[in-house]
Amino acid sequence: MRALQYAPDRGTDLVDLPVPEAAANEVLLQVDACGVCGSDRQIVRGETPPFGTQFPLVLGHEIAGTIVAVGDAVDGWDVGDAVLVHPFCPCGTCAVCRRGESHLCSQQGCIGFTRQGGFAEYVAVPADQLVRRPAHLDPAAAAILVDAYATPQRALVAAHADKAATALVIGTGGLGLAAIQLLKAGAVARVASASRRAAGLDVAQSAGAEVAVALTDARGAARAIRRFAGAGGVDLVLDTVGDGQSLGFALDALRPGGTVVIVGMPAGDVAVPMARLVRRGVRCIGSYGSQRSDVVEVVKLAADGRIDPPALLGRRLALEDVPLALATQSGGRDVILP
Template identity: 85%
Template sequence: MRALQFAPDRGIGVVELPVPVPAADEVLLQVDACGVCGSDRQIVRGETPPFGTQFPLVLGHEIAGTIVSVGDDAAGWNVGDPVIVHPFRPCGTCAVCRRGESNLCAQQGCIGFTRQGGFAEYVAVPHDQLVRRPVDLDPAAAAILVDAYATPQRALVAAGADVASTALVIGTGGLGLAAIQLLKASQVDRVASASRREAGLAAAHAAGADVAALLADARGAARTIRRFAGAGGVDLVLDTIGDGQSLAFALDALRPGGTVVIVGMPAGDVALPMARLVRRGVHCIGSYGSQLADVTAVVNLAADERIDPAALLGRSVALQDAPLALATQSGGRDVVLPQR
């Protein structure tokens, strides 16, 4: 089979590899689409990979595929089933997993990092990481649900977004635009967006934001959002950037007693304005990754047409053109189509 393989000493390129043989608890997928995530680009740029990553590696963790072979112990699945794959595999036995916080498991692996990923014609995956894909959901749109949508979904669950009336999303990349759609789908009354890019304002409105402001004028933007929200500011901020500027802006736009949930992970440490956090009674939490239930939730929302992952798609490229997609960014979430 053809696969896009990366190794730090020789870069990235299409190679011929044997078709994987699924273990008893695995299925073999024909990969219909695999999303290109920012973390894939970071690895190719030479940034530090997640613990346990082994090279040479077939990257790609946002996988939509069709089952072509089923292991003896992969009960409940059949050849021909369309699926998507939750990429994170927690240990299931540590104290964190037992508390129901498997997304925080320190021992978890991830398809496309600690095992071979989906930038290939075929991939073998554990059957308990599969989620059924509605047959009428485009594979490319379905693929990005497993990370671009499941990550903010986990953050919004952790932050109690279901009781928020007003919210602000900072950042208009894939996570931010997905978060706007998810907030509107959860019937948050008013959703604001803040972007560093002029083009991000139109993208935020297209995703459903009621108001969008540029971070370049942070003071004016925060004032606009406070007026929009009333009650001294928004109930909830989801920060997809996570640096000092975005956190300061979050506190300016947030009401006293509100919640900031951070999914952005910038390089280096960020100083926290502790006095403002304490005096305003702010709840500040971090959120990482997702759980299988989050993927199931966003698939159901897409099936009910309450979110529109196709609206976030950028380029759709064949395997031989994927190195360009990993080296450059488009205006949306790029997807590799290995069968093209």
């Protein structure tokens, strides 16, 4: 099979590899589509990979596929089933997993990092990671649900977004735009957006934000958000940037007693304005990754037309174009169609 393999010492190569065999608890998928995530680009840029990553590696963790072989111990799945793959593979037995927080499992692997991923014609994955894909969903749009949407979905669950009347999303990349759609699909009636990119303002409003402000004038932007929300500020901030500027802006835009949930992970440490956080009674939490249940939920929302993943798509590329997709960024989530 054709696959795009990456190693730090030689970069990306289009290679021929044997078609993997499905182990007893696995299925073999023909890859219909695989999204290109920012974390893929980070690895290629030389940033530290997740613990357990081994090279050479076939990247790609946002996978939509069709089952072509089923392991002997797999029940409930058949050849021909259209599926999505939840990429995070928790151990299932540690105290964190038993507590229902499998997305925080320190022993979890990730398809496309600690095992071979979807930048290939075929991939073998554990059957426990599968989520059924509705036939009417475009594979390219469905593929990005497993991370670009599932990650902010987990953050909104952690932040109890259903209790918020107003919300602000900082950042207008894939996670930010997906978060706006998810908030509008849920119980939050009024959603605002903040972006460092001028082009992000129009995109955010197209995604459903009622107000979009530029972070080039952070003080004026925070005033605009407080006026929009009333009650001293928004109830909830979802920060997809996660640096010192975005956290400071979040605190300026948030009402006393509000919640900020952070999914952005900058490379360096960030100074926390602790006195402001404490005096305002702010609940500040981090959110990482997702659970399989989050993928199930966003698939339902997409199937019902309550969110619009095609709106986040960028380029549709062949395998040989993966190096281009890893080196450059388009206006949306690029997807590989092997």
